[in-house]
Every structure is written in structure tokens, then in C-alpha cells.
Amino acid sequence: xxxxxxxxxxxxxxxxxxxxxxxxxxxxxxxxxxxxxxxxxxxxxxxxxxxxxxxxxxxxxxxxxxxxxxxxxxxxxxxxxxxxxxxxxxxxxxxxxxxxxxxxxxxxxxxxxxxxxxxxxxxxxxxxxxxxxxxxxxxxxxxxxxxxxxxxxxxxxxxxxxxxxxxxxxxxxxxxxxxxxxxxxxxxxxxxxxxxxxxxxxxxxxxxxxxxxxxxxxxxxxxxxxxxxxxxxxxxxxxxxxxxxxxxxxxxxxxxxxxxxxxxxxxxxxxxxxxxxxxxxxxxxxxxxxxxxxxxxxxxxxxxxxxxxxxxxxxxxxxxxxxxxxxxxxxxxxxxxxxxxxxxxxxxxxxxxxxxxxxxxxxxxxxxxxxxxxxxxxxxxxxxxxxxxxxxxxxxxxxxxxxxxx
Numbered sequence: 001x002x003x004x005x006x007x008x009x010x011x012x013x014x015x016x017x018x019x020x021x022x023x024x025x026x027x028x029x030x031x032x033x034x035x036x037x038x039x040x041x042x043x044x045x046x047x048x049x050x051x052x053x054x055x056x057x058x059x060x061x062x063x064x065x066x067x068x069x070x071x072x073x074x075x076x077x078x079x080x081x082x083x084x085x086x087x088x089x090x091x092x093x094x095x096x097x098x099x100x101x102x103x104x105x106x107x108x109x110x111x112x113x114x115x116x117x118x119x120x121x122x123x124x125x126x127x128x129x130x131x132x133x134x135x136x137x138x139x140x141x142x143x144x145x146x147x148x149x150x151x152x153x154x155x156x157x158x159x160x161x162x163x164x165x166x167x168x169x170x171x172x173x174x175x176x177x178x179x180x181x182x183x184x185x186x187x188x189x190x191x192x193x194x195x196x197x198x199x200x201x202x203x204x205x206x207x208x209x210x211x212x213x214x215x216x217x218x219x220x221x222x223x224x225x226x227x228x229x230x231x232x233x234x235x236x237x238x239x240x241x242x243x244x245x246x247x248x249x250x251x252x253x254x255x256x257x258x259x260x261x262x263x264x265x266x267x268x269x270x271x272x273x274x275x276x277x278x279x280x281x282x283x284x285x286x287x288x289x290x291x292x293x294x295x296x297x298x299x300x301x302x303x304x305x306x307x308x309x310x311x312x313x314x315x316x317x318x319x320x321x322x323x324x325x326x327x328x329x330x331x332x333x334x335x336x337x338x339x340x341x342x343x344x345x346x347x348x349x350x351x352x353x354x355x356x357x358x359x360x361x362x363x364x365x366x367x368x369x370x371x372x373x374x375x376x377x378x379x380x381x382x383x384x385x386x387x388x389x390x391x392x393x394x395x396x397x398x399x400x401x402x403x404x405x406x
Contacts, residue, residue, distance in 0.1 A: 011275065030160060044177050045177055046180075047089070049083055049090060051109070052226075058071055082163050083166065095187055100183060102184070104127040106127070107124050108123040109194070118141060119141070120142075123138050166175050188401070189220055192238075197227050204281075204323045205399055207262075207325065207326045207395075207400070208398045211259060215254075216253075220323060221404065222241060223404075224404075228402060240402045245369055250361065252373065253322075262398055263328065266363065277296070279297065279325055280292050280395040283318065301313035326398065
């Protein structure tokens with residue numbers, strides 16, 4: 001959802017009187033819509049449904065009106081309440097659960113806005129216990145936004161669109177427990193069937209740390225990803241997490257493809273204030289060309305924000321998608337892993353214009369993390385005869401683009 005699109009709508013109704021609306025009852029269908037009398041309601045077929053995390057967790061703050069807008073909660077509640085009104089035992093897909101199901105509904109919701117209304121469009125696919133696609137379609141419903149701070153408009157549009165989807169599924173498939181026996185464990189669901197592999201939700205950067213083809217990246221790059229792929233040459237390959245630390249914002253990924261070139265760690269693990277560094281990443285996927293972006297800078301501070309531990313500041317420019325990329329010395333040694341940058345927009349509002357203030361986790365903390373999880377990596381003596389060409393070659397030859405799909 002584009003914030004600018006919603007902002008234009010909020011000029012009419014935020015918390016003003018006359019904007020109130022009422023939540024629709026989950027078991028009350030729109031006029032002219034009905035489930036065939038031959039279909040069992042409530043239906044006892046064991047159903048699981050999948051909603052992307054990005055759709056259910058989307059919320060933002062409108063400072064102009066001092067109000068939170070939470071379309072994600074409207075989607076989450078509207079979809080779940082509608083489904084459970086007709087399939088009482090239905091649950092969100094849980095890939096850690098061995099609960100067995102007979103039907104799996106994959107739901108891809110999209111918002112559009114116009115004239116004070118929210119249009120929810122749901123593309124859906126239904127899979128049976130053998131993970132064969134047996135039904136697909138698209139349904140939509142438009143509802144007045146009303147008071148956006150209470151989320152009723154988002155809820156109503158989501159619930160109604162889901163109801164229309166359910167009527168189609170019930171009338172066409174006529175499910176029963178016998179017809180769609182519970183044979184599929186949730187944890188065995190083929191997640192690649194549930195995501196749109198043509199459109200990644202987000203992207204990031206990883207780099208090789210050993211000859212086994214294992215990658216190191218920032219843990220936040222993998223957040224809420226149902227499928228993660230790495231672009232190796234011209235090929236996209238599925239990768240799997242091996243180890244992860246939310247505290248350090250680090251993750252190890254397996255590619256199962258041995259390689260020749262990877263980044264070694266500096267033996268003494270020290271860095272020097274002012275030393276030159278190279279950073280390589282894959283920023284702004286979908287806008288920039290799908291090739292590595294190399295920037296140069298220096299170690300500008302041995303510390304970062306107040307209260308942070310293990311981070312240092314460097315000046316090589318980065319963009320969204322650079323997260324997880326390596327910070328490499330002119331000797332070709334790994335000095336750190338890119339994790340974040342300052343929020344320039346917020347600082348500009350206060351009259352400060354930050355320039356190239358970026359943060360990386362020191363490599364010594366990554367080395368301890370790898371030791372803890374028995375992940376091999378190489379230590380080398382500092383190269384006292386370093387050069388920009390050495391740094392650039394080491395960084396470019398080790399990085400890969402990571403794509404996250406939901």
C-alpha cells in the first residue's frame with residue numbers, strides 16, 4: 001500500500017464525527033450471495049489457510065493526525081473470522097505443526113483506494129491433501145474506510161472478499177471430511193506453491209565464508225520469508241537457514257554448492273579508524289539493475305549509536321537491499337557485516353542532514369557466532385600491502401543476491 005494514496009483519502013475522515021461504521025457479521029453474506037443448500041454448513045473439513053506476513057503485519061503512524069492505521073490487522077481478522085464462520089476448525093498455516101489437513105487455501109490480498117473506499121482484491125488457490133491445485137480465482141469487495149483509526153473499513157472489505165471466495169470454494173468443491181480427508185501435515189506443505197516467485201517481497205545480500213558454499217548475511221534479511229533464493233551467476237537456487245541470531249542480526253545460509261572464492265576473517269580481528277573499506281550489495285531490487293553495487297568509504301567510528309554493542313560506523317553509501325553485505329578491507333579481509341543506516345527522513349525533519357552514516361557488526365562477533373555453531377571459516381594475517389583492487393575483487397567475487405518470498 002502506498003502511503004501517499006491513503007493520505008489523500010484521510011483528508012475527509014480520520015477521527016471526525018460522521019465517520020463511524022459497523023463491523024459486518026462473519027456469518028452474514030452479502031445480498032444475492034448464498035451457499036448451495038447441498039453443502040454442509042458449518043463444514044467440518046480440516047482447512048488451513050496461508051496469508052503473507054507482509055499483509056497481516058502492515059501498520060503505520062500518521063503523525064499529522066496522531067493516529068495509527070492498521071490495515072494488516074483488518075486483513076488478519078477479516079479473513080480468519082470469515083473462514084472460521086464456515087470452517088470452524090480452520091487455522092492459519094503453521095509450518096512447525098504436524099496437524100493434518102484436507103484443504104489448504106493460499107490467499108494473496110491486495111489493497112487499492114479511491115473516493116474514501118478501500119477495495120480488497122483476493123487472489124486465491126485451493127490445494128487438496130495431495131497438494132494438487134483444485135480451484136483458483138479472484139474476488140473483490142469495496143467498503144467505506146470510515147474512521148481509519150478503528151480499522152473497520154479494512155476489516156469489512158477483507159471479510160466480504162473472503163466470504164465471496166468461500167462461497168465459490170464451497171459451491172464448486174462441495175467439501176466434506178470424506179471427500180477431502182486430512183492427509184497433509186501442515187509442516188509438509190510445499191511452500192514454493194504458495195509464493196509468487198516472480199515478485200520477491202524483499203531482497204538483501206549474502207557472502208560466502210567457506211568453500212562449502214555457506215553464506216553469511218544479516219538475520220533481518222530472512223525475516224518472515226517463506227522461501228529464500230540466492231542468485232548464483234544466472235541461476236536462482238533455493239537456500240536454507242543453518243543458524244540465526246536475532247540479537248546479533250546474523251544468519252548462516254546453506255547453498256549446498258561448493259565454491260572456490262570466499263571472504264576470510266582478519267586474524268587479529270582489529271580494524272583501524274580511518275582505514276579504507278569496500279562495501280558490496282544488491283540494493284533497490286526492481287529499480288536498479290540486478291548487478292552488485294560497489295561503494296567505497298572508510299571506518300569513521302569504532303562505535304555506533306548510544307547503547308549499541310558490537311557495531312561500528314562506516315561511510316561507504318548503502319541503500320535498502322544492501323543489508324547483509326560485507327565490509328571488506330583493502331587487504332581483502334572481512335571487517336564487518338552491513339546491518340543498518342540512520343533514518344535520514346526523521347533527522348531531516350529535525351534540521352539535520354546525515355551523510356553516509358551506516359553501521360556494521362564487527363567481524364569478531366560474527367566469528368564467535370560461527371564458532372558457536374561449528375560453521376567453518378578462515379582466519380588470515382592482515383595484508384599490509386592492501387589495495388583497492390584487492391578489496392574490490394575479494395568483495396565482488398564473494399557476494400550473492402538474496403530474494404525473500406512470502
